[in-house]
Amino acid sequence: MADALLAVEDLSVEYRGLRGAARAVDRVSFEVAPGEVLGLAGESGCGKSTLALAIPRLLRAPAVITSGSVRLGGRDILELDDRRLRSIRWSEIAMVFQNAMNALNPVMRLGSQFADVIRTHTGLGRARALERAAELCTLVGIDPARLRSYPHELSGGMRQRAALAIALALEPKLVIMDEPTTALDVVLQREIMEEITALRERLGFAVLFITHDISLLIEVADRIAIMYGGRIVEQAPARSFLESAAHPYTRGLLASFPSIDDDGERLTGIPGSPPSLIDPPAGCGFAARCTLASDRCRETPPFVEIAPAHRAACWEVGA
Numbered sequence: 001m002a003d004a005l006l007a008v009e010d011l012s013v014e015y016r017g018l019r020g021a022a023r024a025v026d027r028v029s030f031e032v033a034p035g036e037v038l039g040l041a042g043e044s045g046c047g048k049s050t051l052a053l054a055i056p057r058l059l060r061a062p063a064v065i066t067s068g069s070v071r072l073g074g075r076d077i078l079e080l081d082d083r084r085l086r087s088i089r090w091s092e093i094a095m096v097f098q099n100a101m102n103a104l105n106p107v108m109r110l111g112s113q114f115a116d117v118i119r120t121h122t123g124l125g126r127a128r129a130l131e132r133a134a135e136l137c138t139l140v141g142i143d144p145a146r147l148r149s150y151p152h153e154l155s156g157g158m159r160q161r162a163a164l165a166i167a168l169a170l171e172p173k174l175v176i177m178d179e180p181t182t183a184l185d186v187v188l189q190r191e192i193m194e195e196i197t198a199l200r201e202r203l204g205f206a207v208l209f210i211t212h213d214i215s216l217l218i219e220v221a222d223r224i225a226i227m228y229g230g231r232i233v234e235q236a237p238a239r240s241f242l243e244s245a246a247h248p249y250t251r252g253l254l255a256s257f258p259s260i261d262d263d264g265e266r267l268t269g270i271p272g273s274p275p276s277l278i279d280p281p282a283g284c285g286f287a288a289r290c291t292l293a294s295d296r297c298r299e300t301p302p303f304v305e306i307a308p309a310h311r312a313a314c315w316e317v318g319a
């Protein structure tokens with residue numbers, strides 16, 4: 001990609017424990033263009049959240065980044081000193097996580113939390129910061145009077161909106177959203193997704209959108225990447241994803257979710273479980289669960305272009 005906003009290359013993360021090192025992210029590379037929504041999907045435990053936290057360097061021990069680079073606008077985030085790192089978080093790269101309660105301080109009124117983020121990065125006075133906070137609330141559909149509330153006084157949906165508003169406060173170029181609507185009921189999920197899409201169109205930020213729900217990504221993402229056992233195994237434009245998904249794992253995932261125009265087809269899960277991350281099998285990590293597996297799957301398949309802008313790591317569909 002010529003002018004990528006985010007370029008992650010060869011990124012690996014391990015959790016080091018007594019039983020050994022679990023490689024939760026294994027030599028992952030991908031790019032996000034300015035204003036693009038890249039969706040990242042995969043089963044629970046495949047490393048999505050670890051990757052989300054590695055990008056802005058929010059991982060804590062026992063997680064260790066063991067290789068790679070994370071370039072945002074040309075600079076490698078992994079090389080920044082703490083001061084530079086703090087200055088780009090919120091202002092250039094912001095995060096929205098599944099449970100806004102974790103991001104919001106329970107003993108501070110919402111207004112003070114907004115003001116803190118805004119003032120730390122912009123030097124605005126408190127009154128002006130609160131004005132900006134009120135604008136942001138309106139932007140995401142919260143009554144600005146709510147700035148006087150504590151997080152526990154808000155509904156779950158409103159808390160997610162508040163977390164979204166804080167993430168957008170400094171007009172970052174990239175927002176990482178990790179299951180931002182998963183904890184909400186379906187109606188609220190849809191409402192907030194529509195809000196996110198409208199805001200993105202209006203403000204032009206790029207999104208790395210992480211979810212286990214691939215059907216949601218088909219609606220909201222420009223491109224979709226599928227993660228399995230710590231690796232990206234397929235990547236393709238979202239618009240052609242349903243018809244063109246090629247990797248057997250992706251096809252299994254698609255068959256495990258009701259489609260948008262659900263015609264009552266039976267859903268099938270993927271038998272078996274993901275590979276051990278501590279002692280992964282040689283070759284393709286999906287082979288043990290794959291109906292197409294053959295002898296050559298004992299070697300790791302390369303991640304190759306199988307159609308324009310479409311890559312997959314599978315001997316059966318690739319090289």
Ligand SMILES: Nc1ncnc2c1ncn2[C@@H]1O[C@H](COP(=O)(O)OP(=O)(O)OP(=O)(O)O)[C@@H](O)[C@H]1O
Pocket residue numbers: 015017022024042043044045046047048049050051061062212277
């Ligand atoms: N603090 C930790 N210590 C050790 N291992 C961890 C830790 N956090 C995550 N892991 C392991 O890393 C792997 C990837 O976890 P991660 O949470 O990134 O996956 P995920 O795809 O986001 O799953 P989910 O959708 O359930 O959050 C899992 O096998 C998990 O058990």
